[in-house]
Amino acid sequence: MTSVPASTHVAIIGGGIMGVSTAVHLLRNGATVTLVTETELASEATGRSLSWLNSAGQRSLPYHNLRMAGVDRYRTLFASDPARDWLQFGGGLYWSTDSTGIETRHRHDYESAHGYDSQLVSPAEIPVVAPAVAPVAVPAAAIFNPGEGWVSLPDLVDYLMDEFKARGGELVLNAGKAAVIVTDGRASGVSTAAGQVYTADAVLVACGAATPEVVAPLGVGIGNASPVSMLVITEPVNHGITAVMNTPRAAVRPNPGSTLALDHDWYEDRFTEHEDGTFSIPEQVVQELADEAGKLLAGNPGLKPASWKIGRKPIPGDGEPVFGELEKVPGCHVAFTHSGATLGLIAGELLAGEILTGTKHPMLATFRPERFDR
């Protein structure tokens, strides 16, 4: 086992929620931390996430359990100050494309069977569970999940970074593409694109969709299925929405400043990738998504997109999270996952524990990177 004493130095590559959360949990446990990121904090998926906190629908039991623990940590944070405008628990509302409601009922049955709080609601019941949602938009049946919530990840990163600074963490912004340094077969630090070296006793690669590319030079293969995605933020609107909505043509969540955050996937083939690695989409598609979202709101207020960001949404090749130390490179840990908003706090907590004690957490047992090699 490759445990390091808590007084030692951990270098983290990646300034998204995974890197920042793990950094703060390491600092709380007495480690020295250097956080190195390519440009600014929250520059990638964390800066453009719908960040619905949930374990709705079907997935493996270990993944479900981890997500439930993830929601639990957010509930603890929420209870410490329920007035934060960037973390709220207003429930989640879902319905499928099937207008008969059969698919929605199957999902409800599945969720109920393993104790997930799931209520089947008719259009007439919508105003009771989800104020400001247009009942006419809802087909035969919808699911209301009262235990779900949402977070604005850039605000959470700001909040965690206050603690990071107060606990003496070292932050290196605009490092360009950093890499893991390996000495005698063990991770020994991080080098930046400009050649700056940060030696460390352990390294965490938390590079979102770029994680497989960062560990590839170490001889480690991790499947990558990260699609291009977009998050739209609307102009402020008097909407009254409290629940996150996941519907066939638009996903909607409240966002600070009386704005709404919107996403979906029906426009995936409308993205253009440019030579510099950036993406664009026709503005009319963005407005179409805003129009679809507007139809879900009582009174159908016209929604106007204020900004939209496009880039890769981190998803490992088999859809399950990838967490833990690399067998091939002791001292090098990875964090690469879908649903990184829901998992942000719990993953940081468990990974920090593994890095500092060397004891593998049972909740991460099925998420090890080596499964892609076997």
Ligand SMILES: Cc1cc2nc3c(=O)[nH]c(=O)nc-3n(C[C@H](O)[C@H](O)[C@H](O)COP(=O)(O)OP(=O)(O)OC[C@H]3O[C@@H](n4cnc5c(N)ncnc54)[C@H](O)[C@@H]3O)c2cc1C
């Ligand atoms: C549109 C969208 C909707 C989503 N909806 C949800 C949802 O509803 N619920 C949910 O739980 N999750 C959701 N997610 C997923 C969640 O937002 C992500 O899983 C999470 O933000 C990933 O955080 P991360 O820290 O792993 O990666 P990122 O936020 O991508 O951060 C990685 C960081 O690493 C840096 N980096 C990369 N390579 C290098 C390098 N070589 N050197 C230095 N730095 C490097 C990048 O610049 C970036 O800052 C969504 C994501 C998107 C995009």
